[in-house]
Amino acid sequence: MVKKPKLFIALCTLPALILTVVFMIVPMLNAIYLSFTSSTALSVGFNSKFVFLDNYIYMFKDKDFVQALFNTFKLMLVIPALTIFLSLVFAFILTQGELREKSFYRTVFFFPSVVSMTVVGIVWSFVFNPTRGILNHMLDLFNLSSWKHAWLGEGKTALWCIGAALVWQAIGYYMVMHVASIDGISQEIYEAASIDGATGVQKFFRITIPLLRRSIGTTYILALSGTINLSFTLSNVMTGGGPNGASSVLLQYMYTQGMRNANFGYAMAIAMFTLLLAIVLAMISRKLSAEKE
Amino acid sequence: MKTVRTWCIRILMILFTIIFLYPLFWNLMSAFKTNAEYLTDPYALPVSLNLDNFVAAWQKANIAAYFGNSVFVTVLSTALLLLFVIPISYVLARYRFAGSKLISTIYMACIFLQATYIMIPLFLELQAINGLNNLPVLCLVYAVMQFPFCIFTLQGFMSAVPKDYEESARIDGATNLQLLLKVMVPLAKPGIATITMLSAMGFWNEYPLALVLLTDDAKKTLPIGMANLFEVQKYATDWGALFAGLVIIMIPTMIIYLIGQRYLLQGIGAGGLKG
Numbered sequence: 001m002v003k004k005p006k007l008f009i010a011l012c013t014l015p016a017l018i019l020t021v022v023f024m025i026v027p028m029l030n031a032i033y034l035s036f037t038s039s040t041a042l043s044v045g046f047n048s049k050f051v052f053l054d055n056y057i058y059m060f061k062d063k064d065f066v067q068a069l070f071n072t073f074k075l076m077l078v079i080p081a082l083t084i085f086l087s088l089v090f091a092f093i094l095t096q097g098e099l100r101e102k103s104f105y106r107t108v109f110f111f112p113s114v115v116s117m118t119v120v121g122i123v124w125s126f127v128f129n130p131t132r133g134i135l136n137h138m139l140d141l142f143n144l145s146s147w148k149h150a151w152l153g154e155g156k157t158a159l160w161c162i163g164a165a166l167v168w169q170a171i172g173y174y175m176v177m178h179v180a181s182i183d184g185i186s187q188e189i190y191e192a193a194s195i196d197g198a199t200g201v202q203k204f205f206r207i208t209i210p211l212l213r214r215s216i217g218t219t220y221i222l223a224l225s226g227t228i229n230l231s232f233t234l235s236n237v238m239t240g241g242g243p244n245g246a247s248s249v250l251l252q253y254m255y256t257q258g259m260r261n262a263n264f265g266y267a268m269a270i271a272m273f274t275l276l277l278a279i280v281l282a283m284i285s286r287k288l289s290a291e292k293e
Numbered sequence: 294m295k296t297v298r299t300w301c302i303r304i305l306m307i308l309f310t311i312i313f314l315y316p317l318f319w320n321l322m323s324a325f326k327t328n329a330e331y332l333t334d335p336y337a338l339p340v341s342l343n344l345d346n347f348v349a350a351w352q353k354a355n356i357a358a359y360f361g362n363s364v365f366v367t368v369l370s371t372a373l374l375l376l377f378v379i380p381i382s383y384v385l386a387r388y389r390f391a392g393s394k395l396i397s398t399i400y401m402a403c404i405f406l407q408a409t410y411i412m413i414p415l416f417l418e419l420q421a422i423n424g425l426n427n428l429p430v431l432c433l434v435y436a437v438m439q440f441p442f443c444i445f446t447l448q449g450f451m452s453a454v455p456k457d458y459e460e461s462a463r464i465d466g467a468t469n470l471q472l473l474l475k476v477m478v479p480l481a482k483p484g485i486a487t488i489t490m491l492s493a494m495g496f497w498n499e500y501p502l503a504l505v506l507l508t509d510d511a512k513k514t515l516p517i518g519m520a521n522l523f524e525v526q527k528y529a530t531d532w533g534a535l536f537a538g539l540v541i542i543m544i545p546t547m548i549i550y551l552i553g554q555r556y557l558l559q560g561i562g563a564g565g566l567k568g
Contacts, residue, residue: 008469012380023437027414114546116498118516122523123316132335176561229407233500258413271410
């Protein structure tokens with residue numbers, strides 16, 4: 001090993017590190033600090049009062065926050081699991097199935113992943129449009145007009161419209177990740193199973209899922225974090241959180257409090273709570289997927 | 294029996310192909326329709342490849358300016374990203390020095406930190422230094438947000454390159470900078486291509502940061518401009534320009550994707566992360 005070129009190392013690392021501190025670490029620390037203060041647009045920084053946990057306590061008395069929290073929970077309960085399951089099925093079909101046009105499906109299913117979330121939000125707003133929407137039109141075609149809804153305009157359905165768009169744009173992405181991990185499984189295992197007369201469904205549940213346990217753990221965490229984060233853009237673009245907060249989610253409520261109402265302190269308490277929630281859930285899923293090995 | 298099963302799977306896949314493509318295809322069709330056509334039947338094929346909507350979007354709906362801003366932001370952010378990320382990834386992959394472990398760990402932890410969480414403190418910080426509505430500053434912020442993932446990926450990539458090449462170049466008297474630029478960069482090209490493409494697409498599509506850091510309409514990027522246009526058009530009946538705008542914003546990423554699919558899918562398979 002040659003002598004360490006100290007100057008070279010410093011020149012390579014310091015610029016990136018300084019920028020990281022300025023635009024990532026400092027805002028992060030500031031977010032934590034603000035969350036303990038009563039900062040608003042009129043009193044940012046040192047003029048604001050230090051209120052310690054008041055913001056965090058107030059949250060749970062704030063009906064709108066609780067609603068956003070429950071909406072986020074609902075999405076987190078359904079969306080990551082559905083996304084990961086479907087993406088696994090497709091990845092399995094693409095790697096183990098016998099369709100000649102496999103690479104076509106791979107290309108197409110991934111399309112939504114390169115589309116901007118803003119576009120996803122707008123396009124899906126048209127799918128759910130009550131008068132001209134694709135979905136209501138389809139229901140008419142299949143003589144199911146009684147199932148028609150105003151979708152984004154109704155409290156009961158609005159959140160799940162956002163959920164549908166979330167699943168739609170994420171499946172291809174996770175499918176590609178799962179394809180890579182299934183390719184890592186020795187083909188011999190599948191062949192041996194075929195000789196023993198295993199069906200595709202059996203191979204999927206008995207070989208693929210158990211052997212991919214760890215990587216499913218990782219993709220599940222990514223999907224959880226993605227659901228929390230991307231639901232912000234969709235909720236903001238598709239419904240603005242409405243009607244009456246029925247589709248508001250945590251980060252969207254944070255944005256409303258912070259940028260619309262200029263309650264910076266309270267908004268940051270919501271952001272930190274959300275981040276903490278994401279980290280805790282990630283740790284729990286990591287633990288669960290690492291067990292039983 | 295086997296062919297029956299294959300066909301069942303095929304039908305399932307075709308069904309999902311329609312689910313994935315139809316909303317985008319419907320959007321594309323609508324972009325070519327006149328308003329009258331759209332209002333009579335939103336599902337019919339357009340009568341002709343009418344480009345009026347694109348012209349209207351480009352000229353009246355300010356899309357030309359948004360497009361210019363988006364191109365500027367994407368190119369500059371990507372250039373800045375590579376400028377900072379390649380050297381630090383190289384050093385982290387090749388040298389052990391005081392703090393090297395810590396730096397890697399911090400970046401790995403930060404992969405989880407999405408920009409949305411810190412968008413308000415960033416807004417306050419940039420407001421204090423007069424950095425709002427400033428595209429180069431936004432580019433710097435964009436680049437930094439991609440540091441954790443890109444450093445993590447590229448460092449892994451560079452560690453896997455055998456050291457022999459650098460050692461023989463060193464014997465030939467190459468300087469450290471030459472080792473980085475002439476030896477490592479060409480060898481790590483697939484890794485660099487992957488992070489470049491993923492990041493460039495992320496910059497082009499970015500919404501939350503642009504939403505809070507750009508308030509001046511003249512500085513807005515396409516995703517923000519389109520979201521505003523959508524907001525305004527919700528209550529109007531002239532959708533044409535909006536559909537055309539949506540097509541305009543999608544085309545560049547689609548092209549990059551179709552050209553660079555191999556690198557892109559490889560990168561994601563290796564653990565790529567979504568912005």
